[in-house]
Amino acid sequence: MTLSTAIARLNAADPDFARHLDHLLSWESVSDDAVNQRVLDIIKAVRERGDAALVEFTQRFDGVQASSIADLILDRERLELALTRITPAQREALETAANRVRSYHERQKQDSWQYTEADGTVLGQKVTPLDRAGLYVPGGKASYPSSVLMNAIPAKVAGVGEVVMVVPTPRGELNELVLAAACIAGVDRVFTVGGAQAVAALAYGTESVPQVDKIVGPGNIYVATAKRHVFGQVGIDMIAGPSEILVVCDGHTDPDWIAMDLFSQAEHDEDAQAILVSPDADFLDRVAASIEKLLPTMERADIIEKSINGRGALIQVRDMQQAIEVANRIAPEHLELSVADPQAWLGQIRHAGAIFMGRHTSEALGDYCAGPNHVLPTSGTARFSSPLGVYDFQKRSSIIFCSEQGASQLGHTASVLARGESLTAHARSAEFRILDNEGN
Structure with missing residues (x-):
């Protein structure tokens, strides 16, 4: 050639x-009508039939001979076995990369904070990690152990309670480097399923696959389309x-x-x-x-x-x-x-x-x-987006505690603004707490 x-x-x-x-x-990730409808059908099937649909789709799309969902689950021992099957040089490289990624992302971790005003009112922010995150990892020829590190380690640094990984294994082929990376990164559970069906399982849960709060990781057009459809049910990182x-x-x-x-x-x-x-x-x-x-x-x-x-x-x-x-x-x-x-x-x-x-x-x-994350905004979205990081796996809750005096002072302001919006219940709720009881 x-x-x-x-x-x-x-x-x-x-x-x-x-x-x-x-x-x-110019580039636009567009799913044609056929792809879009197929993804919707897959999501519907997984929501209705759970594990049975996952097994069926894995047999059909990946050529995996699985008789039950148990055949599609890898335990921690299997991940640890992968560490022994890769070369010493590969293990050293994975561990070096993991340590650098972890060290960098530890500096991103946000802490809760509060401050107290003169009248005793306390304001602040409570930072809480997600309970559970789902990590999609491409399988087959497009196997990227580096992506496992880049997605799983920030979640773990953030304090996510459980990281669940899904990875397709076409014709039953397991990628030992990917599994070793999962072991090093601290992935908790692995399911050998992929495609839109894996995204649906993570978003809605099945009898065996736990429902997650956010799905991260790259995939093909079916995966990207599925992520678009489940967004709102769960968080997603981006459509790359x-x-x-x-x-x-x-x-x-x-x-x-x-x-x-x-x-x-x-x-x-x-x-x-x-x-x-x-x-x-x-x-x-x-x-x-x-x-x-x-x-x-x-x-x-x-x-x-x-x-x-x-x-x-x-x-x-x-x-x-x-x-x-x-x-x-x-x-x-x-x-x-x-x-x-x-x-x-x-x-x-x-x-x-x-x-x-x-x-x-x-x-x-x-x-x-x-060390920095390689999951990055594409297609000009760096104008308003950032690399994947620890902050993607943390939530922020506002903290408001009003002293008696603070509630009274703020009540006057809230009352004026609420009545200006014709929201009387809002106004009266604030006015009830004004110390001189004006407006009641």
Whole structure:
């Protein structure tokens, strides 16, 4: 097979640049009517028939010969066995990554707080972990033990009482690295089910699968569609789009490094997006040459080729200031600042899921072991969203305690506002507690 790239070249100086950029960035996760109806039917079946529906769908979709739900449950001993089946190097890498992820996320943990006003009124916030979280993990070829760490560890750090993992095992194939990661991350229960049926089971519960409070983790279009439908019944992390990387480079990083950084996201799937922005036109040419040179050496070259040709781009800008403006416009999932002094530009970055600083900080380090979470907002949602973190597994409750004097003082204010809204019961409820009993 002949491989070649025709990566798009854009110039911010062109009058139509904004239109071309919008077209390049456009991507919408749309479930067609057939997918949507199938997911609704699956959810309905799981709600009505519970475990029996899970077993039936697992037999049909995953080719697993299971006679009962018991065949689809992995106990803690099986997870511990996985630790002995992976290589020592793999175990060491998982444990190193887990320790770094845990250390980073421990700094995110929020504590409850209160303060007392002069009249004795106490106000505050009570932070409480979720009781139970569900973790969806892709199975088969798309097996990502790193995602297990990134989703389960923040939940455990937050104090979630139970983490339940679902993972499909096509044709009964278990991924030992995924199970080992679950063991290291402290996952409590594992069910070898996947697809929309697994999402439905976590959202509504079955005889065996416990109902959870929030579902996190990536999946295919059926999983994403199911998460949309169960949102409200449970919380979800996000509906993630294809992986993205935006590299801003001043033209002085090795072009082979930059090409490989672009490949690191392009190899995920054909819809992934890899973009380079630089004020140096000659450097863009050198990176294009590196892409052509290195592409044939890649195991997933066909996927990279389609991604680069379909959604990739090399963008020339006037200067570094305009490069930062373009970066903020794109609001990428992953942003590499491959420049001499990244700290000088950091303050101007407003929208990015994760920011990789300097020439030596490849995005791949963040995917696996740097410490920050690799579950990040995509498709421009970094404008209003944040990486997955401990705070996603904690709830905040307001605390209000009024002293007798405080209730009386606040009662006057509440009364005026409530009567202004024609809510008399609200007003009188507050007025009953005014010390001089005015308004009663």
